[in-house]
Amino acid sequence: MIILPRAFYSRDTVTVAKSLIGKRIVRKIDKQEISGIIIETEAYRHKDDPASHAFRKITERNRVMFGEVGKAYVYFTYGMHYCFNVVARNSKFDAGAVLIRAISPENGINTMQKNRGVDSMKNLVNGPAKLTQALGITKEHYGVDLTEDSELFIVEGIKIHEKIIVSPRVGIKVAKEKMWNFKISI
DNA sequence: CCCTAGATTTACT
């Protein structure tokens, strides 16, 4: 099990978003290990991206997007949902993050089903707020370093044979022309 | 299958 190094995240945000497809996200709760393969991501950048939380300026919520890469950016939205991002950017940008939109469950499926309150596989982790609920990710994980073996980190995953599908990002009202959504269908 | 509405808190304008 090889944890992705900080250098992995020190590249252009869009490149990192694409590269994260097929990697494994690992969540340790007590002694149990829950994991899944990342199958959908989106890039959110800085000055050229009006849809990004970091578009205007640094604030209390988005400040981790301006900090060290490889850390978790967790935000709360719509009054009831958490979403999980990884901070990633190269030196050309002051901020950037990759939203994890969907995973494919591996270990701890029972726990995910319990956390979600559903037993269908199809509906388990196929959305950004669903996977945070299934993995028990909350604002407590804001700023967690994902390059260390702790309760939440990302490791090398599987080889991808499927073609990566490139689409416009989901759920935004501006900058829809940017094709920064990446996914595979398994 | 597709569509609509309601939930419910935060953070920024």
Add this chain to the structure above:
DNA sequence: GTAAATCTAGGGC
């Protein structure tokens, strides 16, 4: 004050 990187249930087809 209001929009928000969403999800679910319920109704109609």
